[in-house]
Amino acid sequence: MLDNLRNFGRSWVAKVFLGVLIIAVAGFGIPSVFLDLNANTVARVGDQNISVRDFDRVYRSQVNQFAAQTGMAPSAQQAVSFGIPNSAIARLANDASIEILASDLGLGASDAKLAELVRQDPNFAGALGLFDASEFVSMLRQSGYTETEYLNLQRRAAAREQIGTIFAGADVPQVALDIARSYDGDQRTIEYVELNPVLFSVTEEPSDEQLQQFFTENQARFRTVETRSVSLLPLTVDALAQGIEVTEEEIAAEYDRISGQFIAPERRTISQLVLPDAEAAQPFIDGAESGASFASVVSEAGLQTEVASLGTLAESQITDANLAQAAFGLEQNGYVVLEGSNGYRVIWVSAIEDGGQQPLDVVRDQVEQSVAARKAQDMLFDVYDEIEEARAAFQPISEVAEQYGLEIHDLDLTADGAQLADIATLPQGSTQTITNAVFAASPDARVTPAISLGSNRTVFFELSEVQPARDQTLDEVRDEAIAAWQDLQTDMEMTRTADDIVAAIDGGSDIFTVAAEQGQIPQSSAPFSRNSAGAAVDPDVAQAAFQGGEGYADYVSTQDGDVVVFQVTDVTPAAEDAPSQVAEALEVDFPDLIFANFVEGLRSDVGIRINEEALNRVIGLE
Numbered sequence: 001m002l003d004n005l006r007n008f009g010r011s012w013v014a015k016v017f018l019g020v021l022i023i024a025v026a027g028f029g030i031p032s033v034f035l036d037l038n039a040n041t042v043a044r045v046g047d048q049n050i051s052v053r054d055f056d057r058v059y060r061s062q063v064n065q066f067a068a069q070t071g072m073a074p075s076a077q078q079a080v081s082f083g084i085p086n087s088a089i090a091r092l093a094n095d096a097s098i099e100i101l102a103s104d105l106g107l108g109a110s111d112a113k114l115a116e117l118v119r120q121d122p123n124f125a126g127a128l129g130l131f132d133a134s135e136f137v138s139m140l141r142q143s144g145y146t147e148t149e150y151l152n153l154q155r156r157a158a159a160r161e162q163i164g165t166i167f168a169g170a171d172v173p174q175v176a177l178d179i180a181r182s183y184d185g186d187q188r189t190i191e192y193v194e195l196n197p198v199l200f201s202v203t204e205e206p207s208d209e210q211l212q213q214f215f216t217e218n219q220a221r222f223r224t225v226e227t228r229s230v231s232l233l234p235l236t237v238d239a240l241a242q243g244i245e246v247t248e249e250e251i252a253a254e255y256d257r258i259s260g261q262f263i264a265p266e267r268r269t270i271s272q273l274v275l276p277d278a279e280a281a282q283p284f285i286d287g288a289e290s291g292a293s294f295a296s297v298v299s300e301a302g303l304q305t306e307v308a309s310l311g312t313l314a315e316s317q318i319t320d321a322n323l324a325q326a327a328f329g330l331e332q333n334g335y336v337v338l339e340g341s342n343g344y345r346v347i348w349v350s351a352i353e354d355g356g357q358q359p360l361d362v363v364r365d366q367v368e369q370s371v372a373a374r375k376a377q378d379m380l381f382d383v384y385d386e387i388e389e390a391r392a393a394f395q396p397i398s399e400v401a402e403q404y405g406l407e408i409h410d411l412d413l414t415a416d417g418a419q420l421a422d423i424a425t426l427p428q429g430s431t432q433t434i435t436n437a438v439f440a441a442s443p444d445a446r447v448t449p450a451i452s453l454g455s456n457r458t459v460f461f462e463l464s465e466v467q468p469a470r471d472q473t474l475d476e477v478r479d480e481a482i483a484a485w486q487d488l489q490t491d492m493e494m495t496r497t498a499d500d501i502v503a504a505i506d507g508g509s510d511i512f513t514v515a516a517e518q519g520q521i522p523q524s525s526a527p528f529s530r531n532s533a534g535a536a537v538d539p540d541v542a543q544a545a546f547q548g549g550e551g552y553a554d555y556v557s558t559q560d561g562d563v564v565v566f567q568v569t570d571v572t573p574a575a576e577d578a579p580s581q582v583a584e585a586l587e588v589d590f591p592d593l594i595f596a597n598f599v600e601g602l603r604s605d606v607g608i609r610i611n612e613e614a615l616n617r618v619i620g621l622e
Contacts, residue, residue, distance in 0.1 A: 042614050043089055045096035046606030050089070056618050059088040076620040085619055089610065097602035118154065172586050180583040185574025187527040188545045190537065191511050192566035193501065193520045195494045202489035205482055214485045215474045222472045222481065225414050229465040230438055232409045232423070233401055235384060236457045239425035241372035243405015244379075254371045255360045262363045265314040266355035270327045273298065273307050273346040281337050281344035294335040294348045312353065323347060379404070380456055387460055391447050397460055412467075413438055427453050434459055494563045498555035501565045505553040511567045527572055541566060 042055040062084050067073045074082060118124065119131040123139055140150050206214065215222065255262075275281045280301075287297040298304055318324035326336050326347050335348040360367065387400050401408050411419045417435035420426060426434070430453050437451045437459075443466045451459040474481060497518060504514040515522045525537050530546060537545075541564045544556045553567040574580070 043610045046100045048096040050092045181580040184580040184582040185578040187572040189570035190566040193515045195563040200493040226469045227467040231462045233460040234425045237376045240376035244372040246371045262358040267353040269312045269351040270310040271348045275344040
């Protein structure tokens with residue numbers, strides 16, 4: 001039978017059948033085999049491949065940039081969720097699309113031009129500021145490029161730059177500038193009425209049927225959050241030091257060892273009086289020479305309220321060198337006149353605190369903390385081992401904690417970690433890490449994983465109970481539900497009143513007449529633009545006011561809980577020559593916007609295929 005199969009395989013019928021099979025399978029899509037997307041290709045744009053090496057460079061660069069901006073090095077899954085791989089692919093695909101067009105147009109840089117660009121690159125300059133071949137080779141090696149790769153990159157970059165110059169002189173259409181200037185500079189003036197919840201407050205209680213219906217419709221508002229009962233044991237140098245006893249002999253020895261840290265600088269209480277000219281400064285110059293007190297000269301000049309205190313400062317704390325030199329050259333209650341580019345100023349030293357070695361009595365607490373911290377550092381790893389041994393033996397860690405004076409914190413912890421704020425021995429910024437670990441722990445685990453916070457800082461915890469999130473019953477939250485129902489009725493009453501006022505204005509009445517019928521007094525605003533609205537009216541009201549022209553009326557619920565009913569009484573168009581930040585930004589960014597859309601169109605035309613297997617391998621998802 002096998003011989004028959006081999007003979008059939010050599011026949012032309014079998015070869016035709018195999019060819020048809022290959023074409024059919026390729027039609028259903030195996031791009032890695034039939035479409036050139038091999039293991040070294042992440043994507044193909046038109047007829048250009050994006051190699052694993054090129055993608056890895058751009059991807060790693062964007063990951064490093066993300067880490068520098070956020071302070072967090074993302075995992076592979078996090079990088080995908082933040083869109084970093086897609087961003088790297090899009091950047092490389094855009095470049096490839098432009099290069100395809102540049103190749104079709106015959107654009108690029110000659111070898112001579114390329115050599116000139118490399119020689120002019122300041123990154124490759126030596127000590128004399130001229131091109132240095134050894135510096136060139138060294139920089140390429142550090143960046144992971146070969147000379148050929150770098151030159152090819154520069155050649156393609158030059159071609160892309162030539163394409164980009166097509167749009168360099170693009171002007172924004174005048175109608176777009178007019179719209180931008182109008183958006184930035186138009187002004188509105190409104191008359192408005194503020195409806196305060198206090199005036200519409202509903203105090204009556206709902207019937208049982210009304211309350212039950214409200215509670216059922218708003219069950220999501222009356223729901224507990226998951227709570228985990230945990231015992232936390234922070235093991236840090238600070239936590240361990242709190243339970244360490246320090247003897248007077250140890251304190252004295254430590255003070256002798258680190259006494260150089262407790263030398264206080266001389267500090268002076270300094271005041272300053274600014275004077276406009278030499279005439280105003282002359283009485284102070286004369287007074288300093290004659291020995292008159294600063295207070296008497298200031299009193300005679302009537303400038304008591306002009307004297308400004310600069311504080312009690314050490315010389316190193318003063319950034320103005322002239323001021324520091326003058327102030328620390330005076331005796332107590334002495335003063336001197338300094339002349340500067342902006343006029344004259346009088347410097348007065350009213351008190352001097354001598355510097356020098358601080359006695360032990362003054363710094364005793366600091367020295368004691370230093371001794372305790374040093375002893376705690378020496379004990380830290382032994383205590384850590386003892387806690388782990390107790391946990392491995394399924395023994396309570398409270399015994400070890402008590403032995404070393406460590407405090408265990410029993411908490412009902414929620415996902416926001418707010419309960420951790422009162423634990424002083426937890427490192428700053430560790431709340432989210434601890435909360436995530438506690439909520440990731442299995443309630444059935446006999447030993448929970450220790451939480452490492454870096455720098456020899458650890459938090460152990462024991463999870464005793466998990467109270468899952470659940471819907472509360474009406475009996476549990478009856479008072480809260482009644483208050484919420486009353487708030488809703490109050491809001492509805494304000495909204496009904498606002499609707500009535502707006503309807504009356506739209507029907508031809510003026511806001512003053514309608515407001516008076518409601519027992520309200522309208523106010524008039526100053527003219528405001530979109531950007532200056534915060535100083536004149538509530539920003540939400542301002543945005544609503546720009547939804548219509550003169551006579552337009554509406555109402556807005558503000559973040560403070562008020563409802564503001566308004567009518568636009570005046571519209572002031574922006575002046576034709578008025579400066580506009582929006583228009584200026586549009587003019588600056590317009591060529592880039594056109595170019596970005598042009599590149600997007602190019603990429604859509606040439607098409608892109610992605611090798612998911614290679615992409616995931618580079619990212620680290622496999």
